[in-house]
Amino acid sequence: MKLQAILIGAAVVVGVMAITNPSKERYVTYATEQFAETGKTSICAGDNIPIAAQQSCKFVISQGKGVIKSIVENSTKQQNFVLFSLYETDLPNQKITTIAAFGNFFMLK
Numbered sequence: 001m002k003l004q005a006i007l008i009g010a011a012v013v014v015g016v017m018a019i020t021n022p023s024k025e026r027y028v029t030y031a032t033e034q035f036a037e038t039g040k041t042s043i044c045a046g047d048n049i050p051i052a053a054q055q056s057c058k059f060v061i062s063q064g065k066g067v068i069k070s071i072v073e074n075s076t077k078q079q080n081f082v083l084f085s086l087y088e089t090d091l092p093n094q095k096i097t098t099i100a101a102f103g104n105f106f107m108l109k
Contacts, residue, residue: 017083020103024078027087027098030105031076032069036061039068 022030044057061068072089079086084101097108 014083017101020101021080021083021085022100022103022105024076024085024087027078027085027100027105028069028072028076031072031087031089031096031098032065034107035068035072036065 039061040058044054044061046054049057071091075091076087076089079088084099087098087100087105089096089098094109099106099108
C-alpha cells in the first residue's frame with residue numbers, strides 16, 4: 001500500500017513538472033526583463049553619473065527591450081527534458097545557463 005501511494009505521488013509530481021515546463025517564449029520574456037533590469041542597475045547607476053543621465057540611460061534601456069529580446073532569442077538554445085528545460089544564452093561577454101522547472105526560472109550564470 002505504501003509503495004502504491006509513493007508511485008501515485010511520483011506520477012503526480014512528474015505530471016505537474018511536464019505540464020509546467022516553461023516554453024522558450026516564456027524564457028525569452030523572462031530573460032529580457034532580467035537583462036533590462038540588470039542593465040538599469042549596473043550600467044545606469046553610479047555616484048559619478050548625474051541623475052538626468054541615469055534617467056536617460058534607464059529610458060534608453062526600456063525602449064531597447066525589443067533589441068534585447070531579439071538578442072536573447074537568437075543567442076539562446078533550449079534543451080527540453082520534458083520535466084524541465086535547460087536554457088543556455090550565449091552573450092558576447094558571458095554565457096548564462098538557466099534551469100526552468102515548475103513554471104519558474106533559476107539563472108545559474
